[in-house]
Amino acid sequence: MTALPRAILFDLDDTIISAGPRGLLLRTLAEEIAHLLPMPPDEAARRLEAANRDFWSDETRHRTWRFRLxxxxxxxxxxxxxxxxPQAPGLTPDVARQFGARFHRLREENACFPGAVETIDELKARGVLLALVTNGAAEAQRAKVARFDLARRFDHVQIEGEAGFGKPEERAYRHALEALGVxxxxxxxxxxxxxxxxxxPQRLGIFGIWHDHLGEGLPPGSTVRPDRIIRALPELLD
Incomplete structure (x- = not known):
């Protein structure tokens, strides 16, 4: 059994809650407009997913746009x-806007991962101090915290849009640690x-655990080496 620490800092999106794999949502939407696409829906979804990864991989762009999802x-x-x-004239700007808006709505229709809330409750019952540290706009993220009744489960809730800073800024982690007194x-x-x-977090001496909820393993060529990899939050109790 793994000895539990004094405190655990949790991310929110795609850690405690999730709308499901982005690629799956894109494929579902692409199938709905298959008659307009210049390629099979699976390929269209793959290219859209690649465009999403490329867009969000830039740290400066991410910092700016995550408040305007x-x-x-x-x-x-x-x-x-x-x-x-040029090959698919039916993909008008109007169709693009409708597709983008629908994709956004589906991504925001979150649900908790199985066992996530129960794991958090058990950790709290065992005396572990808990902080929720999430990036994003204050109103949107606070709404998720309220919807899933998370505030009472954490000793500290830290939202980028409220705090004025977020991950991966060093002070985001230090502030949470100070709030917990660890x-x-x-x-x-x-x-x-x-x-x-x-x-x-590892650069500060925090034990870094990667939630590989898709089970894809580390990306090829990744220089990041997690201290531990889990597929689901209940594994933290093992």
Whole structure:
């Protein structure tokens, strides 16, 4: 059995809650407009997913656009559809905006991962101090916290849009640690982003746990080495 730490910092999106794999949502939407596409829906979804990864991989762009998610997701679709329009004139700007808006709504229709809330409750019952550390706009993220009744489960809730800073800024982790009254070596950080929830916390001496909820394993060539990899939050109790 793994000895539990004094404190655990949790990410929110795609760690505690999820709308499901982005690629699956894109494929579902692409199938609905298959008659307009210049390629099979599976290939269209793959290219849209690649465009999403490319867009969000830039740290500066991510910092700017994560407060305007619907605009960002729609802009990505508009750019891809524009490149396809010479072969597929039916992919009008209007269709792109509708597709982007629908994709955004589906991504925001979150549900908790199985066993996530129960794991958090059990950790709290065992005396572990808990912090929720999430990036994003204050209103949107606070609504998710309220919807899933998470605030009472955590000793500290830290939302980027409210705090004025977020991951992977060093002070985001230090602030959470100070709020819990613990040192870096006494804490774990759990999340799905290899840079924000593993590499950056590790540089401060925090134990970094990667939530590989898709079961894909580390990306080829990844220089980040998590201290631990889990597929689901209940594994934290093992």
């Amino acid at each position: 619907e605009e960002a997701r729609t802009a990505i679709v508009e750019r891809v559809f524009e490149s396809w329009r 040192q870096p070596h006494e804490a774990w950080m759990v999340g799905d982003n290899l840079e924000w929830e593993v590499a950056a």
